[in-house]
Amino acid sequence: MLGLGNLVMSDDAAGVRVVQGLAARHRFPPGVTLLDGGTLGLDLLPYLEEVDRLLVIDAVETGSPAGTLVRLSGEEIPLALATKVSPHQMGLRDLLTVADLQGHAPGEMVLWGVQPGSIEMAMELSPEVAEALGPLEERVLQELAGWGVVPLPS
Helix, strand or coil, X not given: CEEECCCCEHHHHHHHHHHHHHHHHEECCCCCCCEEXXXXXXXXXXXXXXXXXXXXXEECCCCCCCXXXXXXXXXXXXXXXXXXXXXXXXXXXXXXXXXXXXXXXXXXXXXXXXXXXXXCCECCCCHHHHHHHHHHHHXXXXXXXXXXXXXXXX
């Protein structure tokens, strides 16, 4: 599981905050890695080697109201990244392209995202996105359950 975002750009931090919250409240079985990918882009390439399934959590521009959740899979993901919310999304698109060229693309990929309301320099999330984090965590846990991954409470 890969959470992306910049913690000092308000709602852009949503993916990182979800991964941090899940890591604090759950114990995941061996073979499941929770990674705060921040804005690392191509530096994440080694983490994709040997990954069968990748679940990405991020702020995603959909044109919907702030706080709206979105699930994308497979080929929908690179298309969604064409409309950048922040600079790290170009890095994610490049990361996925290079991983594919090197034969390390995950067999299955899902992106759970939230429509940001603000990506201004701020440590706080907008009220809409802050309210959406709980439901986003639940959707991520449901996705994992569909993959046979059921974490235990911490």
